[in-house]
Amino acid sequence: MKRDTTIRIFSLFIALAVVVPAVQAALVVDAGSDRTVLAGEPVTILAACNSTDAFDAMNLSASVDWNTGTTEAEIVAEDEHNGTVRATYTYLAAGTYAATVKVENNATGAVACDTLNVTVKAQTAEVKVAPKTLNQKSNGIMTIFINVAEWLGFAGADRTNVTVSDPAEFAIGNATPEKVNFCAKDGGTLILKYRRQDLDLNEGDNNLTVTGSAVTEEGNVSVAGTGTVSVIKGKNDDGHARAAMAKNQKEFREEQQKSNGKANGRAP
Structure with missing residues (x-):
């Protein structure tokens, strides 16, 4: 009797599983x-x-x-x-x-x-570094050039009212620039000078990243760029560093003139 009851209950469960939809x-x-x-x-x-x-x-x-x-x-x-x-x-x-x-x-x-x-x-900024070789034992200055004209358009959008509220906010890690200049020629270039001892870079590093923000009609927009640099651990050689800086500044100005010539007619 118990066996028949068990069979009937089990059959009922099967029937319900078949009839009742999920x-x-x-x-x-x-x-x-x-x-x-x-x-x-x-x-x-x-x-x-x-x-x-x-x-x-x-x-x-x-x-x-x-x-x-x-x-x-x-x-x-x-x-x-x-x-x-x-x-x-x-x-x-x-x-x-x-x-x-x-x-x-x-x-x-x-x-x-x-x-x-x-x-x-972050929006991409074109970054140039001078000198391109950073001596960890040097107490000199490293200069960062940020070509504002390259990212002012935000991927081709018509943004002619983008500005930089405080260039001093452009940081390399925890380091902020000792001095900031802005050159309005050829679409605009930020010139940021950092003390080398403030830069937390390791020997063998090939790049440094600069982060900051730009002011648009929506608000402050993140901007970042990466520059090439060679970090070495050698003797102090500030004279060599200054010569390398002058050379890289000249190269940067020549490259900037070329790029602005190609983009002639675009509003900064």
Whole structure:
């Protein structure tokens, strides 16, 4: 008797598993793949949204938490059960941000969320270093030239009102410049002078990175550039360093004139 009861209960479980369909979420959103953009340039998310209920865009609302602020998003219905959530945002500072897309059915209370990562890279600045060889035992000055004209346009965009609020903010690691000059000729060049003993560079390093910011209509935008340098550990040779600096300054001015000649007619 017990055996027959067990068999009947087991059969009932099988029948229920066959007859009862799997429960599906009423509302689902897919934010899409991770994105990479430049600071100061907009990123647009197109998230796919679907519902087991009839897709009524009038009863749906959407937003995106960009990790630095939240904005409303547009919902466009594509058919009876599917739609697209669209939102655009501009990050100013370099970094990686988690952007969360949220869709809510205001009639049923159903909510769906999905997150993607947005990697924001700094705008690229052309950097020249003089002298190109850094003697760790020298107490001299290293000069950094940043060609403002090269990144003022932000990838070809018409940005003629970009400025630098404080050139002294351009840093190499924890080192800030001892002196800052700006040459407006040929589109503009920042000339930054750093004390070599402030630069935390190791023997054999081939590059140094300069980071700072530019002021746009949206706010301060991250800017970074990498210059080539050879770090050695040798005797003091400031006279050689000054000669190398003069040579590199001359080379930089010649290269700048060539590049500005090619870009003749572009507003700084």
